[in-house]
Amino acid sequence: MLQDTTDSESKSTITVLQEVRSPLIPDDAHVVTVLVNHPPGAPGYPPHRLPGGPAFGYMIDGEMLFELEGEAPRVLRAGDAFWGPGGDVIHYRDANNRTDIPCSFVLTMLCAPAQPMREWVTEEKLEERKGLRVSTPATRLGLAGSPQSSPSPASRSASSTTEQEYDR
Numbered sequence: 127m128l129q130d131t132t133d134s135e136s137k138s139t140i141t142v143l144q145e146v147r148s149p150l151i152p153d154d155a156h157v158v159t160v161l162v163n164h165p166p167g168a169p170g171y172p173p174h175r176l177p178g179g180p181a182f183g184y185m186i187d188g189e190m191l192f193e194l195e196g197e198a199p200r201v202l203r204a205g206d207a208f209w210g211p212g213g214d215v216i217h218y219r220d221a222n223n224r225t226d227i228p229c230s231f232v233l234t235m236l237c238a239p240a241q242p243m244r245e246w247v248t249e250e251k252l253e254e255r256k257g258l259r260v261s262t263p264a265t266r267l268g269l270a271g272s273p274q275s276s277p278s279p280a281s282r283s284a285s286s287t288t289e290q291e292y293d294r
Contacts, residue, residue, distance in 0.1 A: 143184065144207035153239045155179065159234040162220070162270035164190070166228055172249040176212035179236035183208045188229025193219035198260045202231075214235070216247050216255065 137293045155178075164170060170190070192208060193199040195216040202208055202224050210217055229279045237243050261265070 134278075136196035140158060144182070144209060146209055147183075151176040151179070151236060153235060154239040156237050157234060158237055158243060159230055159232060161186075161230065163228060163230045164188075164220075164222040166222060167225040168229075169220045170222065171217075173216050173218050173252060174244050175214065175216055175247060176210065177214075177245055178212065178238040178243055180212040181210050181233050181235040183231050183233040185228045189223035190218055190225050190231060191223040191228050193217070193260075195258050196256065216258075218259065220263070223224065225289065 185202050185204050185208070187204050189204075190202045191199055192202050194210050195218065199219060237245060
């Protein structure tokens with residue numbers, strides 16, 4: 127593990143933000159890094175999976191309500207690092223937790239050959255796997271305690287070239 131260090135000459139620092147066991151990286155995999163920006167109060171993307179591999183993220187600004195299958199929802203703030211294993215695990219939520227400021231994060235994804243970078247989870251699959259979701263008040267309530275729902279994949283359209291690229 128890399129330790130916190132300070133170079134006495136330049137005052138530069140290195141700080142470990144997260145450390146995870148190395149996932150299996152298939153031959154011919156590629157890596158994609160995206161910047162995600164959510165306006166104030168945005169519900170984020172609908173439930174999805176990253177079938178091609180894990181993703182590693184870093185919060186730049188604001189707060190995100192983050193929820194993965196099998197884990198309690200949690201709030202990530204600017205400066206927090208996070209990751210998801212990808213594969214079959216459902217990513218339920220990446221909502222902006224604040225209605226007064228935007229949030230943004232960088233996400234680096236490992237992508238296996240012949241696998242989509244992201245796939246939407248159907249309502250049927252959500253129902254089938256509902257027992258794997260950790261149920262807490264934060265799961266049932268959205269921002270500021272009001273019900274929040276994500277748009278369905280069918281009702282969501284790509285709003286920019288950047289988002290279309292992310293969907294490939």
